[in-house]
Structures are given as structure tokens and as C-alpha cells.
Amino acid sequence: MANQTSGNGGGSNEVKRELKTRHISMIALGGSIGTGLFVASGSAISKAGPGGGLLAYVALGVMVFFLMTSLGEMATNMPVSGSFATYATKYVDPALGFAMGWNYWFNWAITLAVDISTAALVMKFWLPNVPGWIWSTTVLAAIFLINALTVKAFGETEYWMAMIKVVTVIVFLFVGILTIFGIMGGHAVGLSNFTYKQAPFVGGAPAVLSVFVVAGFSFQGTELVGITAGESATPEKSVPKAINQVFWRILLFYILAIFVIACLIPYTSPKLLGSSASDIAISPFTLVFQRAGLAAAASVMNAVILTSVISAANSGMYASSRMLYSLSLDDFAPKYFQHTTKNGVPLRAQVATTVIGAIAFVTSIAGPEVYTWLVAASGLTGFIAWVGIAISHFRFRRAFIKQGHHVSELKYHAKWFPFGPILALILCILVIIGQNTAAFAHFDWEQIAVTYLSVPLFLVLFIYYKVRHHTHIIPLDEVDVAPHKHEEAESEN
Numbered sequence: 506m507a508n509q510t511s512g513n514g515g516g517s518n519e520v521k522r523e524l525k526t527r528h529i530s531m532i533a534l535g536g537s538i539g540t541g542l543f544v545a546s547g548s549a550i551s552k553a554g555p556g557g558g559l560l561a562y563v564a565l566g567v568m569v570f571f572l573m574t575s576l577g578e579m580a581t582n583m584p585v586s587g588s589f590a591t592y593a594t595k596y597v598d599p600a601l602g603f604a605m606g607w608n609y610w611f612n613w614a615i616t617l618a619v620d621i622s623t624a625a626l627v628m629k630f631w632l633p634n635v636p637g638w639i640w641s642t643t644v645l646a647a648i649f650l651i652n653a654l655t656v657k658a659f660g661e662t663e664y665w666m667a668m669i670k671v672v673t674v675i676v677f678l679f680v681g682i683l684t685i686f687g688i689m690g691g692h693a694v695g696l697s698n699f700t701y702k703q704a705p706f707v708g709g710a711p712a713v714l715s716v717f718v719v720a721g722f723s724f725q726g727t728e729l730v731g732i733t734a735g736e737s738a739t740p741e742k743s744v745p746k747a748i749n750q751v752f753w754r755i756l757l758f759y760i761l762a763i764f765v766i767a768c769l770i771p772y773t774s775p776k777l778l779g780s781s782a783s784d785i786a787i788s789p790f791t792l793v794f795q796r797a798g799l800a801a802a803a804s805v806m807n808a809v810i811l812t813s814v815i816s817a818a819n820s821g822m823y824a825s826s827r828m829l830y831s832l833s834l835d836d837f838a839p840k841y842f843q844h845t846t847k848n849g850v851p852l853r854a855q856v857a858t859t860v861i862g863a864i865a866f867v868t869s870i871a872g873p874e875v876y877t878w879l880v881a882a883s884g885l886t887g888f889i890a891w892v893g894i895a896i897s898h899f900r901f902r903r904a905f906i907k908q909g910h911h912v913s914e915l916k917y918h919a920k921w922f923p924f925g926p927i928l929a930l931i932l933c934i935l936v937i938i939g940q941n942t943a944a945f946a947h948f949d950w951e952q953i954a955v956t957y958l959s960v961p962l963f964l965v966l967f968i969y970y971k972v973r974h975h976t977h978i979i980p981l982d983e984v985d986v987a988p989h990k991h992e993e994a995e996s997e998n
Contacts, residue, residue, distance in 0.1 A: 541723025555767030556705025587831030
């Protein structure tokens with residue numbers, strides 16, 4: 506990697522390792538608990554029934570665990586802010602790392618606009634007469650300042666926002682279980698909704714596949730643990746701990762939460778069909794709280810979802826600025842973005858991300874059609890990143906063994922290799938293909954383009970770099986698998 510100092514404004518190209526184990530554990534968990542669980546989970550049950558929804562979330566939860574163990578093995582061996590983009594560069598092909606890095610940065614920059622727009626929609630619940638752009642601008646300014654201060658400021662903010670989400674889910678589970686048994690909210694319902702009409706499985710395999718898409722988006726953000734490893738004080742301890750905790754928490758929070766919703770709300774409920782971030786009143790969490798007799802449920806859940814949206818924007822700002830910074834260190838982006846402040850923040854990369862996010866937000870107001878295409882261009886990036894993680898880990902482990910190393914030498918090793926990355930790869934490809942199968946059935950080319958736009962854009966980036974720099978897949982015996990110290994920390998001051 507390039508390690509050059511800027512010497513400009515007292516900064517360097519060195520990020521600080523200030524994130525603690527509790528930060529990384531909560532960031533990894535908080536990244537996977539958001540509007541996907543609080544809001545979209547209802548549509549999953551309405552599409553595939555209680556059994557289908559539950560099956561999809563269990564399958565995706567297992568897949569995400571394998572992906573995180575794959576990422577953890579690589580992150581503890583080489584903790585860098587570029588994470589999976591850097592691993593793709595070193596273990597597979599530089600062209601793959603280039604395409605993954607730029608695609609991921611663009612995704613978060615556009616998602617930033619989506620999140621601040623959603624924050625404005627949520628605020629309309631309380632203050633419908635205040636223009637939405639005021640709230641969006643306020644949120645954007647707030648998360649910019651949080652990220653611009655110190656790495657620790659980001660970690661602490663994210664920790665407490667994630668804590669709010671975790672506490673909400675715990676309270677929801679407690680209230681939900683009491684309601685299922687009739688201790689709250691009237692008569693006991695038990696498992697009656699699992700045998701209601703066509704339940705538990707509705708619509709067969711195609712319906713379950715469509716819910717894979719919903720569940721997949723719900724788990725987006727868990728890969729942040731790999732990026733935070735680059736600024737962890739003790740990545741060899743914090744990353745494995747975070748990953749192991751996330752598996753049990755996903756099992757506890759997601760699977761139990763979906764089970765409670767499925768028990769209490771029949772899949773035929775019209776309110777589940779409309780679950781979207783723009784209508785918080787019909788969040789399945791709100792419906793369950795109201796059934797239990799909690800009158801303030803809608804207002805409380807609105808506040809929690811606002812926290813969730815701001816948390817997502819905060820994480821997005823962090824992830825995208827670190828990815829752009831890392832791209833510059835790998836000579837995939839201008840060296841201008843290597844500079845960091847005296848507090849170790851890649852401010853130039855953060856400013857560039859904020860500018861793109863702000864432009865996308867303005868576009869959403871001035872030209873909705875352009876904005877639709879921008880969002881479409883970033884839609885599948887998270888799944889593409891997951892595919893890259895699975896391929897990179899498969900190659901890393903094979904190279905590690907071929908070069909005479911033993912798994913016991915690794916600080917953390919993913920279990921069930923090669924089953925884990927292969928399963929993750931197959932499921933990710935299935936989810937990508939299954940995004941909009943109905944559009945192919947009806948030959949709706951515009952819908953196909955909107956849905957799958959990020960795939961050809963990724964391929965264009967990949968082919969461009971491959972043709973220009975004549976890169977090739979790195980032979981296994983030439984892959985650099987030696988344990989690395991934190992590379993940015995080796996920079997000169």
C-alpha cells in the first residue's frame with residue numbers, strides 16, 4: 506500500500522486506533538438492527554407467511570454469520586480500513602478490489618441521501634408542517650460533525666444509538682411473549698396464526714426467495730465490523746468477540762422478533778403489506794405494542810426508528826470515508842484523500858462523501874427520476890460486497906494452506922471451511938438474481954434496469970481496471986498471506 510504523508514495542515518495519512526471492543530461489538534450489532542427489522546419485517550411475513558418469513562431470516566442469519574467469520578479471519582490477519590476491498594486486491598485480483606471499493610463508497614454516499622430523506626419523513630410524524638429539507642440538512646450536518654471530531658466520537662455515538670435499538674428489541678420480545686400467552690392484551694393466541702388459512706408457508710419457494718431479498722437488506726451493514734478493525738486498538742481480540750456475539754444476538758433478536766410478530770399478527774393483515782419507512786404507524790413493532798395496550802407505542806417506535814435512521818447515516822459516513830481513504834492508499838483513488846487530521850480522521854474523504862450525498866439529496870427533490878436511478882445504481886452493492894468477501898476468504902485460506910501454513914497459526918479462524926464461504930456465495934447470488942424475477946417474466950426492461958443497475962456498473966469498473974492495468978488472478982502461491990500489522994499505523998508522522 507502507498508504510505509505517504511501529506512504534510513498539509515499538521516495531518517498525516519494515519520488513522521488512529523481508538524475503537525474499543527465494546528464499540529466494535531455494538532457497531533456490528535447496531536449495523537444489523539435497523540428499519541429492515543423495525544419496519545420491513547412485516548412485509549416479509551405478508552409475502553411468505555409466518556413459516557416462510559421465519560425460514561428466510563434463519564437462512565440469511567446463518568449465511569451472515571459465515572460471512573462475518575470469513576471476514577473476521579481476514580480482518581484479524583490484516584486489520585485495515587479498506588477491509589474486503591483490500592482483501593480482494595491482495596487475495597484475488599486488484600481489479601476486483603478496485604471495483605468493490607469504488608462501488609461500496611458510491612453505495613454509502615447515495616445511501617446517505619436516502620437516510621437523511623427518511624429522517625425527514627419520520628419527523629413529519631410529529632411536525633408535519635416543517636419542511637423536510639430542514640430536518641435532512643440538520644441530520645447531515647450533525648453526522649458530519651460527529652465523524653469529523655475523532656474516531657472515538659463516532660464509536661461512542663454509534664454505541665449509544667445501537668444500545669437504544671437493542672433495548673427496544675428486548676422490551677418488544679418481553680411484551681410480545683407476554684401477549685402471546687395472554688398475560689397482556691387479552692386472550693392468548695399461541696401459535697394459531699401459524700395454521701391460519703394457508704399458513705405457515707404461503708406462496709411456496711418463490712415467495713420465500715422474495716423474502717430472502719427483504720432479509721438480506723435487513724442484515725446489510727454487518728460487514729462494518731471489517732472496516733472498524735482498521736481502527737481497533739486490539740483487532741485480534743475485539744473482532745472475534747464482536748463476530749461471536751453478533752451470531753447469538755442475530756439469533757436472539759431477529760429470529761425471536763420475527764417469531765413474535767408472526768404469532769401476533771396474521772399474514773393476511775393489510776397493515777403488514779404497507780410496511781415502509783414512510784408509514785411508521787404500521788410498523789409491526791408498533792402493532793404488537795398497541796395490541797398489548799401500550800397507547801404511546803407509535804410515538805415511541807417513531808423515536809426509535811429515527812435513532813435507527815440516524816445511526817445508519819452515521820455508520821454510512823464512517824464506512825464510506827474510510828473506504829475512499831483506503832482506496833487512495835492502494836493507489837485506486839487520488840493521493841489527495843490520504844490526508845488525515847491530527848485526530849486521525851480522513852476529513853477530505855469525508856467531505857467528498859458528504860458532497861456526493863448532498864448532491865444526491867438535492868437531486869431527490871429537483872429530479873426524482875434521476876434520484877431513482879442513483880439509488881438503483883447502489884441497490885445491490887451490499888450483496889456484491891458479500892460475494893467479494895466469500896471469494897476472498899476462499900482464496901485466502903487455500904493460499905494459506907498451499908504455502909505450508911496451518912490454520913492454528915491464525916489469530917482467529919472461521920469454522921466449517923470451505924462450507925461457509927461457498928454457502929454464502931450461493932445464497933448471495935440467489936438473492937441478487939431473485940431481486941425482481943417478476944420483471945423478467947413480463948420482460949419489463951425498465952424495471953430490470955432499475956433493479957439490477959449496480960451489477961453492470963460493477964462489471965464496468967472491474968473490466969476498466971483489468972484492461973487498463975492488465976491485471977490477472979493472483980496465483981495461490983504468490984498471494985501475500987503473512988500476518989500484517991496495522992498498515993496505516995506504520996506511516997510516518
